Amino acid sequence: MSRSTVLIADDNPENLTVLAELLCGHYQVLAANSGARALELATQQPAPDLILLDIMMPAMSGYEVLQRLRASPQAHDVPVIFITAMNAAEDEQRGLALGAVDYITKPLHPAIVLARVHTHLELKHARDLLRRDNAALEAEIARRMHESHVAQDVTIRALARLAETRDNETGNHILRTQEYVLTLARRAAALPGFAGELDAHNIGLIGKSALLHDIGKVGIPDHILLKPGKLTAEEWEVMKTHARLGADAIARAVADTHEPVPFLAYAREIALHHHERWDGSGYPDGLAGDAIPLAARLMALADVFDALISRRVYKPPMPFAQVREVMARERGRHFDPRLLDCLMDCFEAFCDIARRYPDGQACDAAG
Known part of the structure; x- marks a missing residue:
């Protein structure tokens, strides 16, 4: 089974290095040092499985990046965890309201980061599996309904033809x-x-x-x-x-x-x-x-x-x-x-x- 891909986006090179070293032993890691680069990587195919996104970045904040991700057909379902030094309750509330799945404040604790990343990747994989199962089930239901309708139509025509033979x-x-x-x-x-x-x-x-x-x-x-x-x-x-x-x-x-x-x-x-x-x-x-x-x-x-x-x-x-x-x-x-x-x-x-x-x-x- 291929490893999950995690995209990390932070304008601070040291933060990128710390996160990359922490995650690369477990996942395939992509790194972006700006919001624009994060959007570019996130909307490529295949899309990353999870994004760790800093909020305080120049030119384009993490909030704006998330809003654009949610509007993107390629990346609107990718879970995003905000990683930031902004620890006020209203900051966390705003991030979650925009669609982030979690909020981790700095300074980072490696065990906590790994646990949160693991949890949200498991949830995403479960959602993806459920979506595939639902799609397969819907296809099977559609196939059976089609067969039922065909059988019904054939039966109706047979009855009509029976009258016609008279x-x-x-x-x-x-x-x-x-x-x-x-x-x-x-x-x-x-x-x-x-x-x-x-x-x-x-x-x-x-x-x-x-x-x-x-x-x-x-x-x-x-x-x-x-x-x-x-x-x-x-x-x-x-x-x-x-x-x-x-x-x-x-x-x-x-x-x-x-x-x-x-x-x-x-x-x-x-x-x-x-x-x-x-x-x-x-x-x-x-x-x-x-x-x-x-x-x-x-x-x-x-x-x-x-x-x-x-x-x-x-x-x-x-x-x-x-x-x-x-x-x-x-x-x-x-x-x-x-x-x-x-x-x-x-x-x-x-x-x-x-x-x-x-x-x-x-x-x-x-x-």
Whole structure:
């Protein structure tokens, strides 16, 4: 193990010699005969482990040297012991207030100097070890959190893909709608009415939750979900139950964890209410206006946009220009007017997302 480095700073050559001879048998010693030289040596790398600093020096006092050390990124953590003939209590109090770790008055007693130096070096080494251990622990926690988030994201995507396999026409629907929701939420976050709820953290949770918006479709019978044509009124009533089926499944998953899971709270809101309409004519609960959760209102716009541009067995994809017109007519009816305005502001971004995640021919005609 390398020896600790002690910097001694004193304008008196005799004092420098005495301290150097006392310490050199135990430590690597650097010597400075002025405050300026002390600062120069203290801010070099590697920095000294401890500084013994005289107070009464010409040009730059020990007090000023310490103040500059504490302001230096290279040396602000290096412990400083004042060594001085100034023995008044107020002098010691001032030195300690500036950040010195100890105060030794002259004339010096070798045993006391060695003991104080040894003690403060041990404390510094302990602090350095603790800092390294904390950094390693934080890195390990960050690594494990990252692994947990990756596992969580993979699980969510697997569940969303499970729902998708029941409805093989949706293709990249879940990826597109997630990107739509994130894009729209970030745009809406600039508006006063949404800024409080749509911070970066909540937007991330909503985006993650959006993948599960149609998870309830796993509970819809194949003869209805995969029917190659328009549903009857009775079949449509069954199809609409996917909203509550998905919300109930998510609620049970949350209950099984025995603790709150924030993104699943959003996921339940989205699954249950993304088919509600601003005017109250939607399902399953007929909610209207701001009674519809914000996450669900975002999802409604994303879901309808994607449905319109996508090919289905019962319809061709709709061109983007026509989609814009159709959705604009639903302002204040199907959609939150403020959110629809946001979508119109970033409509080209939605189109770019659709092109980036095509379903084979789903977006080919939507230009």
